[in-house]
Amino acid sequence: MNTKDAQALGFDLVVxxxxxxxxxxxxxxxxxxxxxxSLHEFWFQVRSPQVFSTVWISLQTSLAVVFLAFFLGFPIAYLLALKDFKGKVLLDTLLDLPIVMPPLVSGLALLILLSGEGLVGGWLNRWHIDLIFTKKGIVLAQLFVAAPFFIKTVRESIAAIPKNLLAASATLNASSMFTLVHLIFPLCKKGIWTGLVMTWARALGEFGATSMVAGCIPQQxxxxxxxxxxxxxxxxxxxxTAIALILMVFSFVFLLIVKTRFGQKDEYPA
Incomplete structure (x- = not known):
C-alpha cells in the first residue's frame, strides 16, 4: 500500500x-x-383518557396547521420563487426569523399580541373572540413556527423548475393559473408533500410557543x-414516557416516508 492509499484509508477510518x-x-x-x-405499562398509559386527550388535541391542531400552511404558504412560496421585487430579501429574512427565534420568544410575542390588552387581542375581544388558552391559540402558535418550513421547501422546489418550461408556457399564451395548475403543481408535488410533512412534524413537536399561548389546561x-x-x-x-414514545414513533415514521417516498429530486421533462 502506497502513502496516498494509506492516507485515504486513514481519512476514511476517522470519518x-x-x-x-x-x-x-x-x-x-x-x-x-x-x-x-414496559410494553404492558405503555399500553396501559396509551389507553388512559389523559394520554388519548393529549394525542387527539395535538393531531387536531397540527393537521389544522398543515391545512393553513398549504393555502397561506403556497402563494408566498410562488411569489418568492418566481418574482423579483424590492424588499424580497427582507421578506426572505422575515421568513427565516420564526425558525431561528427561540420558541419561547415567539410564544411571548404572540401572547402579548393576542392578549386582551394586545393590539389584535383587544380588537378580537370586542367580537368575543378569545385565542389565549384555546385550541385556536395553539394553531396560531404552531402555524407561526411551522409554516416557514413548508414555504421554504416549496419555494426551492418551484425555483428548481427549468425556466425554459415556464417560458414555453408563457409563449403559448397560457394564463398564470393554467401554468400553476398544469405545470408548477405537477412538477413540484414532491416538494409540496415534503413541506407538508415537515410542517406537520414541526407543529406536532412544538412546545415553547404553544405553552406560552395556550397554557396547560387538561383535555382542552x-x-x-x-x-x-x-x-x-x-x-x-x-x-x-408513553407520550414521548408516541411522538417519537409519529416523527420517525413520517420522516422515513419523506426520505423514501419523496427523497429524490423532482424530475423535469427535457
Missing part, C-alpha cells in the same frame, strides 16, 4: 469513527427512552409536548 460515535449517541438516547417503560389545551413536560416535572414519568 467512519466520528460517524459511529454520533449515531451511537443518537441510538443510546432513543433506547434510554424505550427502556424506561394540553398537547403532547406540554404534557410530557408537565408530567416529567410532577413525577409522572410513566405517562411522560
Amino acid at each position: 467512519a469513527l466520528i460517524t459511529s460515535i454520533f449515531f451511537t449517541f443518537v441510538v443510546c438516547v432513543l433506547l434510554a427512552l424505550v427502556a424506561t417503560t 389545551t394540553e398537547t403532547m409536548t406540554v404534557s410530557i413536560y408537565m408530567q416529567a416535572m410532577s413525577g409522572g414519568l410513566e405517562t411522560a
Whole structure:
C-alpha cells in the first residue's frame, strides 16, 4: 500500500469513527427512552383518557396547521420563487426569523399580541373572540413556527423548475393559473408533500410557543409536548414516557416516508 492509499484509508477510518460515535449517541438516547417503560405499562398509559386527550388535541391542531400552511404558504412560496421585487430579501429574512427565534420568544410575542390588552387581542375581544388558552391559540402558535418550513421547501422546489418550461408556457399564451395548475403543481408535488410533512412534524413537536399561548389546561389545551413536560416535572414519568414514545414513533415514521417516498429530486421533462 502506497502513502496516498494509506492516507485515504486513514481519512476514511476517522470519518467512519466520528460517524459511529454520533449515531451511537443518537441510538443510546432513543433506547434510554424505550427502556424506561414496559410494553404492558405503555399500553396501559396509551389507553388512559389523559394520554388519548393529549394525542387527539395535538393531531387536531397540527393537521389544522398543515391545512393553513398549504393555502397561506403556497402563494408566498410562488411569489418568492418566481418574482423579483424590492424588499424580497427582507421578506426572505422575515421568513427565516420564526425558525431561528427561540420558541419561547415567539410564544411571548404572540401572547402579548393576542392578549386582551394586545393590539389584535383587544380588537378580537370586542367580537368575543378569545385565542389565549384555546385550541385556536395553539394553531396560531404552531402555524407561526411551522409554516416557514413548508414555504421554504416549496419555494426551492418551484425555483428548481427549468425556466425554459415556464417560458414555453408563457409563449403559448397560457394564463398564470393554467401554468400553476398544469405545470408548477405537477412538477413540484414532491416538494409540496415534503413541506407538508415537515410542517406537520414541526407543529406536532412544538412546545415553547404553544405553552406560552395556550397554557396547560387538561383535555382542552394540553398537547403532547406540554404534557410530557408537565408530567416529567410532577413525577409522572410513566405517562411522560408513553407520550414521548408516541411522538417519537409519529416523527420517525413520517420522516422515513419523506426520505423514501419523496427523497429524490423532482424530475423535469427535457
